[in-house]
Amino acid sequence: MNTTPLRLVMNKNLYQRDPQDTELGRKIIQESIKMIDELGFEKFTFKKLAEQIESTEASVYRYFDNKHRLLVYLIAWYWVWLEYRIDFGTQNIESPLKKLEIALDILAQKKVLDPAFPLVDETALFRIVIAESDKTYLTKQVDEDNKEGLFRGFKSLCDKIAGFVKEVNPDFKFPYSLISTALQASHQQLFYSDHLPSLTELGKTNEDVNVANARFLREMVFRSIGK
């Protein structure tokens, strides 16, 4: 089966020059995902990246103002992608309960390569999201970054799922709080199961970590909203 290659539309403030437009830009995306995954964000530098893609630091700076912005771009891409997958998965579904279930499932699902986006290695990007996504907003410049709309992807996703919650139970007082908590938890629990296993049950049962994660999320969310 074939899939049309797609292009996610990203907020223009996320980049200086659109990396999806040029060969060099695409290399920056591809290679930075690989390198941040391997080195971690702090050890990753534009210099090392430029060496890898056989270009120069100055050229990379033409696409992204700094490495923080590049990280924000990658994470934003992930959230936009997730929302697209949830839109896709909940297409033609009537029941809000069912839609919520599907959304949580997609969240927790093991990530595999999406042929619609050959540019991006979603499995590596997912590891980056788990380990680095909080760093996008845990800075002194959150407010300015937020004003520029850099976190729109995350907010939009949260809004969508919170919308399902409101449909399921219009009386529940904390749909946004609950869903933003669930979104975070979905990554955190995976990080814990890998590195601080005494903080989670995931990985302790004989079922797959991702499946256990999905069960945990579903239980927490559904019980919280009283279903």
Next chain:
Amino acid sequence: MNTTPLRLVMNKNLYQRDPQDTELGRKIIQESIKMIDELGFEKFTFKKLAEQIESTEASVYRYFDNKHRLLVYLIAWYWVWLEYRIDFGTQNIESPLKKLEIALDILAQKKVLDPAFPLVDETALFRIVIAESDKTYLTKQVDEDNKEGLFRGFKSLCDKIAGFVKEVNPDFKFPYSLISTALQASHQQLFYSDHLPSLTELGKTNEDVNVANARFLREMVFRSIGK
């Protein structure tokens, strides 16, 4: 009313030389809390700290191997302090449900100066916890740091509250996951209400943010475990 000044016992791997032992060490703690709160962790450096306390970079390095370790120390101190407050608050309480309630309340409570620890500005430290605590473990060296026991404070706290959960409902499958999620959420929701308000209900009602936070946490935890 008077309180005896206390000293929390910290894991020896958290420091090079115990900062609680000397005048300089105590200044490092006091001033670093102030500076990290103001500058944020990335802009904070040992050089700037040394200038403030009228000492030298080299002297600071005698107490902490690097600034990451100093952050880990401060955050660890906070968790140990919280656990001590929860121990205190649940003293002589029989009902596990009540104990759980108290623990969550203490978690979400607005933090004020604790006269038992005149060295530490708990309000500033709390802001640091909200904005920086995740950075203690979101690194490539988590596993080594964890082996050294640097995260014992957090794990111990999580273990204690999860213990209450198990007492309340021995059949619940995810006590650790739920409590580690709640611990994180308690800070995250406050951060969101300050900087990304569309992700949370806190701050939208006419009640105090901390009170709303406590209600959210209680609702999420109690409903999840079926009480």
Next chain:
DNA sequence: CGTTTGTGATAGTAATACTATTATTTAAAA
């Protein structure tokens, strides 16, 4: 009284996160 211990003073280093300039290649417009 001598020695350990903590601190200060100073110097130095490799790496980071940029900025700036010029030259060269490539692609689009005339």
Next chain:
DNA sequence: TTTTAAATAATAGTATTACTATCACAAACG
């Protein structure tokens, strides 16, 4: 096809960071 503009490469340079190393001094301690 030529002109011209845009994109990139090459190179250099800077302030700051996160350390490490050395030596000297003063207090405290046994």
